[in-house]
Amino acid sequence: MSQPVQPPNQPQQPYGGQPADGNPYAAGPGASAPAAPTGNPYGDQPPAPTGNPYGDQPPASTGNPFGNPQGQPAPFGGGAPFAPAPPASPVRNGLAIGVLVAFGAAVVASVLYGVLLGSIEREFGYAAVGVGFLVGFAAAKLGGANPVTIAAAAVFSVGAVYFGQLIGYAMVMADAAQVSFSEVFLDHFDTVTRVWKEDADFMRYLFIALGAIAAIGGAKKAN
Numbered sequence: 001m002s003q004p005v006q007p008p009n010q011p012q013q014p015y016g017g018q019p020a021d022g023n024p025y026a027a028g029p030g031a032s033a034p035a036a037p038t039g040n041p042y043g044d045q046p047p048a049p050t051g052n053p054y055g056d057q058p059p060a061s062t063g064n065p066f067g068n069p070q071g072q073p074a075p076f077g078g079g080a081p082f083a084p085a086p087p088a089s090p091v092r093n094g095l096a097i098g099v100l101v102a103f104g105a106a107v108v109a110s111v112l113y114g115v116l117l118g119s120i121e122r123e124f125g126y127a128a129v130g131v132g133f134l135v136g137f138a139a140a141k142l143g144g145a146n147p148v149t150i151a152a153a154a155v156f157s158v159g160a161v162y163f164g165q166l167i168g169y170a171m172v173m174a175d176a177a178q179v180s181f182s183e184v185f186l187d188h189f190d191t192v193t194r195v196w197k198e199d200a201d202f203m204r205y206l207f208i209a210l211g212a213i214a215a216i217g218g219a220k221k222a223n
Contacts, residue, residue: 098143099152105138106131106156113160114167121172123165128207131164132157132214133221140219150219157215161208169196 109131117123136153143149170185170192177184185192 094144095146095148096143098139098146098149101142102135102139102149102153102156105135105153106160109134109157110160110164111167113164114171117165117168118171118175121168123168123204123207125203125207125210127164128161128211129214131160132211133218135160136215136218136220137222138218139215140222145219145223150216153215153219154212157211158208161211165204165207166192166196 113127113131116127132154135157136150139149139153166189167185171181173188173192173195174181174184
C-alpha cells in the first residue's frame with residue numbers, strides 16, 4: 001500500500017510572539033491587542049493654573065499713560081517734552097520802556113526848547129528845568145522809577161538842553177544870513193558848535209546841569 005506523501009514541513013508561523021520580518025511591533029495571531037490607555041493621556045501634568053493667567057503682575061496704571069512707570073527715567077530726560085519759555089521779567093520790560101520813553105521825550109523837548117530860544121533870541125533857566133522835568137516824568141511814569149531809568153533820563157536831559165541851545169543858535173544864524181535853518185544846522189553844524197563854545201559861560205553850563213536835576217525830580221514826582 002502506498003502511503004500518502006507527507007507535505008513538506010511548513011515554516012513556523014511568525015506569530016508565535018516573535019517579531020516577523022524584523023517588525024518588533026507585529027504580534028502573533030494569539031496575542032491580544034494592547035489595552036487602550038486610561039486616565040490622563042499626557043501623564044502626570046501639573047494642573048492648569050487658575051486665577052490670574054498672567055501671574056502677579058502690577059496693576060495697570062490709571063494715571064498718566066506717559067508718566068514715569070516704576071520710577072524709571074523718562075526717555076527724553078524727564079519733565080515736560082515742551083516746557084514753556086519763562087515769561088519776560090517785568091523789571092526788564094519796564095527798564096527798556098523807560099529808556100526808550102526818556103530818549104523820545106528828550107528829542108521832543110530839545111526841539112521845543114530850541115525853537116523857543118531861536119524865537120525869543122534869549123535863554124532862561126526855567127526852560128531848561130522844564131526840559132529835564134518833562135523827560136524824567138515821562139520816563140518814570142511809563143517805565144517805572146528804576147534807578148537806571150532815572151539815570152538815563154538825566155543823561156538824555158543834558159543832551160536835550162545842549163542840542164536845544166544849538167537849534168536856537170542855528171535859527172538865529174539862519175535868520176541873520178537869510179538862509180534856511182536846515183542849511184545852517186546840517187551843512188554848517190561845526191560852525192554852530194564853534195559859536196556856541198565861544199559864547200558859553202557859567203550860566204549856560206548851569207542850565208544844562210539844571211536840566212539833569214529837574215529830570216531826577218520829575219521821575220520822583222511821577223510815582
